[in-house]
Amino acid sequence: MKASILGIGTELTDGQIVNQNASWISKQLKDAGITTTSHLVVPDERALMREGIEFIAAHGDVLFITGGLGPTSDDFTRDIVAEWAGLPLKFDETSWKHVNERLTSRGYVVKDIQRQQCYFPEGAKVLFNSQGTANAFQLQVHGKTVFVLPGPPREIEAVWGSSISFWLDENTKHLDPRITRSWDTMGVGESDVAVIAEEVLQGVDVEKGYRVHLPYVEVKLSYLSSREKEMEPVIEKLSEALQFCTIVRDQKDxxxxxxxxxxxxxxxxxxxxxxxxxxxxxxxxxxxxxxxxxxxxxxxxxxxxxxxxxxxxxxxxxxxxxxxxxxxxxxxxxxxxxxxxxxxxxxxxxxxxxxxxxxxxxxxxxx
Known part of the structure; x- marks a missing residue:
């Protein structure tokens, strides 16, 4: 099962903010055994948003679209998703009630502009957002599972905890998740660390990677969970070879x-x-x-x-x-x-x- 993530917002493409949502989502998916194939960001432009959706649909079975579900004129993600899906938008009274309750309880006057947050593609499953006014939604369309989420990270985490994590539990039981083991080393250059690792791993069928994040040089191996027993001697041998310069293991901070x-x-x-x-x-x-x-x-x-x-x-x-x-x-x-x-x-x-x-x-x- 593969996933692809699209972040929508001119603030992303302008460099005003960093797309931390994609990183966070990918981490949750990897833990569930789903490989993320791509991260893409596009501005609040209808044509590019449509092209972005088509791109991630070509590269994933499960699609995540973040941003553009707010009440303002530059929030039209739901319109583009509905257009791509070939579905009309329907007003959801439960979401309107949620908007009213959340705003009035905080002393805000509810404006008619907020109603646009309550339209969803016909047949979509509305996903409750306990941290904001914009509920998310889930679609099954064109053979894809599509999750459309608000932009603020804490709202994504709230929807994830209340809805998406349960979907993952039910739909990833059959998967063979990838495991990544890592060694963060210090005091030795990247090329020197690589020579040591490559010698140990010669002839071993495993995905290798190296990353400099100062002051560390990271060595990492990724393999399917079903190969864990087979990889134990390799992990032990590499650990011994890198012991003299290893500071922390397995991405601990x-x-x-x-x-x-x-x-x-x-x-x-x-x-x-x-x-x-x-x-x-x-x-x-x-x-x-x-x-x-x-x-x-x-x-x-x-x-x-x-x-x-x-x-x-x-x-x-x-x-x-x-x-x-x-x-x-x-x-x-x-x-x-x-x-x-x-x-x-x-x-x-x-x-x-x-x-x-x-x-x-x-x-x-x-x-």
């Missing part, structure tokens, strides 16, 4: 892992005199998510004094090494991080390496 660990702690002070903004940029997004009620601070100077429960420091030793420490509940632990990047033009890479290794050190000693 140290920053997120760190945030999960420190979530119960009420206050944190991070002092970083080494990595510039790299450590702060890694931690800020996850701390906002996991520690919205707690106190946390960043400083570039140890002169700052803080009564925080947990103190985390990254302090310089010399150009190629730093001291990393944590102090928590009367316990103080420290270690030295030495970077493998020695040349003058690798200064930025050194800082990235030290930031990531500091995270690893703190995770190890806080678990």
């Amino acid at each position: 140290p920053a997120q892992h760190f945030a999960e660990i420190v979530k119960p702690i009420q206050s944190i002070c991070v002092i970083d005199e080494v990595t510039g903004s790299f450590l702060m940029n890694r931690l800020m997004p996850v701390l906002r998510t996991y520690m919205s009620e707690q106190m946390w601070s960043f400083s570039k100077s140890r002169a700052v004094k803080s009564p925080a429960d947990l103190h985390l420091h990254v302090l310089p030793k010399d150009e190629h090494s730093c001291e990393v420490s944590l102090e928590y509940r009367g316990r103080k632990i420290k270690d030295t991080i030495t970077t493998p990047y020695k040349t003058a033009n690798m200064r930025e890479r050194r800082h990235q390496y030290m930031a990531e290794m500091a995270l690893i050190f703190w995770i190890k000693n806080l678990q």
Whole structure:
């Protein structure tokens, strides 16, 4: 079973926002055993929208169309989908009731323009949207299963949880899902990592991939779940070969892992005199998510004094090494991080390496 995803909105093609919806949907589909063949975005232009639908229909069994279900004049996704399907639009009273209840409960006056959100192609299954006024819908047409979803990510997640996940459970039981195993390495170049992996995998029928996402070089293998037993010796051999430079496995994110660990702690002070903004940029997004009620601070100077429960420091030793420490509940632990990047033009890479290794050190000693 293959899927294809179309994002609709001039804000996408103009570069105003990034199409995170396609990435999120593809991840859910992969977990269910469905391969995504394409991501496409088109502006709010009728001809291009129609061409976009025809393109994804040619490349997928299950189609996902996001955006353009709102109440304004540039929201006409439902019209183009209905036109492509050869179906008339029908007004849905239940959706109109939903629009009225949601808006009036929030103190808004319901306007007649909102009615356009309540039209759906004849025979479509309306999918309730608990996070917005625009309900989604599902169609079986031209031999395809089509899901048409609103644009805001949280609304897509709401519809997914209430409707699409159940469809996936029922319709993917027969599939042999693809498994991806990965090794995130540091301190070794992409070509060097590739030489090691290729030697181990010589003669092995498996889909291989390499990805640089600094400071990591990722090695990944993908194969069908039915081959898991067969692949176990290969995974073990590759793990041994890459052990000297592997930091994390299977797409685990140290920053997120760190945030999960420190979530119960009420206050944190991070002092970083080494990595510039790299450590702060890694931690800020996850701390906002996991520690919205707690106190946390960043400083570039140890002169700052803080009564925080947990103190985390990254302090310089010399150009190629730093001291990393944590102090928590009367316990103080420290270690030295030495970077493998020695040349003058690798200064930025050194800082990235030290930031990531500091995270690893703190995770190890806080678990």
